[in-house]
Amino acid sequence: MEEFNYLAPESFDQAVVAKSQHAEKSRVIAGGTDLLLRMRDKVVAPSVLIDLRHTSLDKILISNGVMILGTSASLSQILENSEITQHFPALQTACREFAGPPIRNRATLGGNIVNASPAADLVPPLMAYDASIVLRASGGDRALPLAEFFTGPGQSVIAPDEILMEIQIPLLPASSAATFIKLGQRRSMAISQVNLTARLSMNNSDCVTDARIALGAVAPTPVRAHSAEDALVGEKLSEDLIRMAAKKAREEITPISDVRASLEYRLEMTEVLVRRALIATWKKQRRTKTSG
Ligand SMILES: Cc1cc2nc3c(=O)[nH]c(=O)nc-3n(C[C@H](O)[C@H](O)[C@H](O)COP(=O)(O)OP(=O)(O)OC[C@H]3O[C@@H](n4cnc5c(N)ncnc54)[C@H](O)[C@@H]3O)c2cc1C
Incomplete structure (x- = not known):
């Protein structure tokens, strides 16, 4: 693994500023279950790692008929959430069939999306539930349907200065x-x-x-x-x-x-x-x- 600077901003605002300063030289790290393996294998070699652990982006809540999942919500948190059980059970099935408990405790929803693997397990349920995502840069927020995020294996429309902030899913009719x-x-x-x-x-x-x-x-x-x-x-x-x-x-x-x-x-x-x-x-x- 190449040497890198490790930043652990105390707030999301600070993380966004750091991402805009270091842009393509940097990577956000969430659970690290994908990124650290790719760094070990020298597939990517960021000179700055921006850790989201102190940025409180793991909240899961319903507001105005929309379920909002913070990017850093872990698979275990999603599995434990009773409102997701009620409204979006297929997302929980995908989490249950995902790796084993130690990985599920670390891996995040946002990491699974931004990694942009064609085989990412959480993406089909989110797409079927019409999820959209919000990306933040120092210039402002950008919202887009999740289905428009991916451009190829490991590739997406995220800009080097953007951080995925949250995933939004509209509540569905009981039918x-x-x-x-x-x-x-x-x-x-x-x-x-x-x-x-x-x-x-x-x-x-x-x-x-x-x-x-x-x-x-x-x-x-x-x-x-x-x-x-x-x-x-x-x-x-x-x-x-x-x-x-x-x-x-x-x-x-x-x-x-x-x-x-x-x-x-x-x-x-x-x-x-x-x-x-x-x-x-x-x-x-x-x-x-x-x-x-
Ligand atoms: C043993 C093992 C088993 C696995 N099993 C499965 C499986 O069954 N199904 C499956 O789909 N995947 C699986 N994975 C892959 C991996 O665990 C998931 O993709 C996981 O969701 C990644 O989340 P993370 O938080 O660890 O991401 P990280 O490794 O921290 O990040 C992944 C990528 O996303 C970027 N990133 C993360 N968060 C953000 C953000 N908020 N904004 C911008 N960029 C961000 C990082 O810079 C990096 O490029 C497995 C991995 C391992 C090691």
């Missing part, structure tokens, strides 16, 4: 349900071969009023399967419709072969898993209706 599915080479401690979240809103006659299918590890960035979503909206849900939407999702992705899975396997499993996720989501909807 909405979602399912996260992760496929890895092992049951735990595995990077995803395919991960996805399907979310459906439906009316009382089983007609789909809104649909999201967000997929990871099957394209250079996490992606939405827009034509599969369009095929569902306005239609009465049925097994045939779900089968057709899953096929469309397969046609929309552009996976590669790598150490974790072949291109063909990813195509095949995307179709299978989108189908499973939509069926599971449909069942959850039915349970909500019967219990309500």
